[in-house]
Amino acid sequence: MRKQKFRKSRAVFISVCLLLCFLLGGCGSAKKEDAESGRESAGLVIGFSQLGSESAWRLGNTASMENAAREHGISLVVNNGMQKQENQIAAIRSFIAYQVDVIVFAPIVEEGWANVLQEAKEAGIPVIMMDRLINIKDSDLYDAYIGPDHYLEGVNAARFLMKKAEEMQAANDSAAEEESGKIRIAELSGTEGSSPMISRYKGFHDLIDNDDRFEILETVSGDFLRSKGRECMRSLLKKYPGQIDVLYSHNDAMTLGAIEVMEEQGIEPGKDIVIISVDGEQAAVDLLKEGKINCVVECSPMLGDAVMDLAEKIVSGQDYPRVTHPAEGCFTEYDDLSSLAPRGY
Numbered sequence: 377m378r379k380q381k382f383r384k385s386r387a388v389f390i391s392v393c394l395l396l397c398f399l400l401g402g403c404g405s406a407k408k409e410d411a412e413s414g415r416e417s418a419g420l421v422i423g424f425s426q427l428g429s430e431s432a433w434r435l436g437n438t439a440s441m442e443n444a445a446r447e448h449g450i451s452l453v454v455n456n457g458m459q460k461q462e463n464q465i466a467a468i469r470s471f472i473a474y475q476v477d478v479i480v481f482a483p484i485v486e487e488g489w490a491n492v493l494q495e496a497k498e499a500g501i502p503v504i505m506m507d508r509l510i511n512i513k514d515s516d517l518y519d520a521y522i523g524p525d526h527y528l529e530g531v532n533a534a535r536f537l538m539k540k541a542e543e544m545q546a547a548n549d550s551a552a553e554e555e556s557g558k559i560r561i562a563e564l565s566g567t568e569g570s571s572p573m574i575s576r577y578k579g580f581h582d583l584i585d586n587d588d589r590f591e592i593l594e595t596v597s598g599d600f601l602r603s604k605g606r607e608c609m610r611s612l613l614k615k616y617p618g619q620i621d622v623l624y625s626h627n628d629a630m631t632l633g634a635i636e637v638m639e640e641q642g643i644e645p646g647k648d649i650v651i652i653s654v655d656g657e658q659a660a661v662d663l664l665k666e667g668k669i670n671c672v673v674e675c676s677p678m679l680g681d682a683v684m685d686l687a688e689k690i691v692s693g694q695d696y697p698r699v700t701h702p703a704e705g706c707f708t709e710y711d712d713l714s715s716l717a718p719r720g721y
C-alpha cells in the first residue's frame with residue numbers, strides 16, 4: 377500500500393518536473409518502461425544538467441543520454457544550461473529540491489561548484505560528473521566521473537604533428553630556412569576555464585613546447601563554437617598572413633568555421649595549412665577523407681549507456697569505478713578510413 381502510494385507520488389513528481397522543464401525552456405524525456413527494449417523500469421529518476429548545445433558533439437551527447445535512459449527504463453529530467461554556469465547551478469538545486477535519485481552534470485567550467493555539490497551531499501544525492509571535470513579540493517563532493525581523457529587528446533594531437541613535421545620539414549627545407557626555420561602553429565582553444573580546453577592545451581603543449589622544431593604563434597579561444605572559429609581564423613590570418621603552417625583546433629565545430637574562412641581566402645586547408653581537430657564528428661571525418669583535415673582526434677560523446685549503468689550501480693550499492701574513460705582513437709591522413717563506421721554525431 378505504502379509502496380503503491382510512493383510510486384504514484386513519484387509519477388506525479390516526474391510529471392511536475394517535466395512540466396517545469398518545458399516551461400523553463402529545457403527539454404526532458406521520462407519513461408517508466410520501454411516497450412521496445414522490454415526492460416522493466418528501474419524506477420530511477422536522474423536529473424541531468426547539460427551545459428548547452430554548442431556543437432554536434434554536444435547534441436550527440438544529449439541524444440545518447442536520452443536514448444540510454446529510455447533503454448534502461450530510467451526517468452531522465454534534462455535541463456539545458458544554455459552555456460551558463462548559473463543556469464547549471466540552478467538546475468542542480470532544483471534536482472536536489474525534487475529529490476532525484478542521482479544527479480548527472482556536464483560542468484561548463486572547472487571552478488565554482490563546491491557550494492552546490494555540498495548541498496547535494498547533504499541531501500544524500502549521488503553526483504556523477506560526465507564529459508568534463510571540475511577542480512575541487514574535497515573530491516568526496518562527487519561520486520564518479522565518466523568521460524574522455526582530454527589530456528590524452530592533446531597528446532594525441534601533438535604526436536600526430538611530430539610525425540607530420542618530418543614530412544613538412546623535408547618538403548619545406550629551403551623555404552623554412554628563409555624564415556625562422558620553425559613550423560608555426562596557431563591554436564584555437566575551447567571555452568576558457570573548461571576542462572577540455574585546459575587539458576587539450578596542456579597535453580599538446582607538454583610535448584610541443586619542448587621540441588624546437590615548433591613555434592606557437594598564438595592561442596585564441598573560439599569557445600567551441602563554429603561562428604567563433606570563423607571569427608578567430610579571420611583575425612589570425614590577418615595578423616599572421618602567410619605565416620601559419622598548422623592549425624590546432626580544440627573541436628570540430630571551430631575547425632569547420634576556420635576551414636570556411638580559409639577557403640574564402642583561397643587557402644587550401646589540409647595542404648597550405650595542416651589541420652588537427654578534436655572530436656570526430658561525421659562532418660570532420662568527411663573532410664579528413666577529402667584531405668582538408670589532416671588529423672581528427674577522437675572524443676566520443678556516446679556516454680549515455682555507461683552513465684546509466686553507473687547510476688544503477690551507485691543506487692543499488694554495488695562497487696563502481698570512480699573514473700571511467702571510454703576507449704578513443706585518432707584518425708589521420710595516414711590511416712585507411714574506408715571501413716570506418718558512421719560516427720553517429
Ligand code: GYE
Pocket residue numbers: 430431432433434507508524572600626627628629654655675
Ligand atoms: O569537444 C566540444 C564540446 O566537452 C568534450 O565540448 C566536450 C567538448 C567537445 O562542445 O565539441
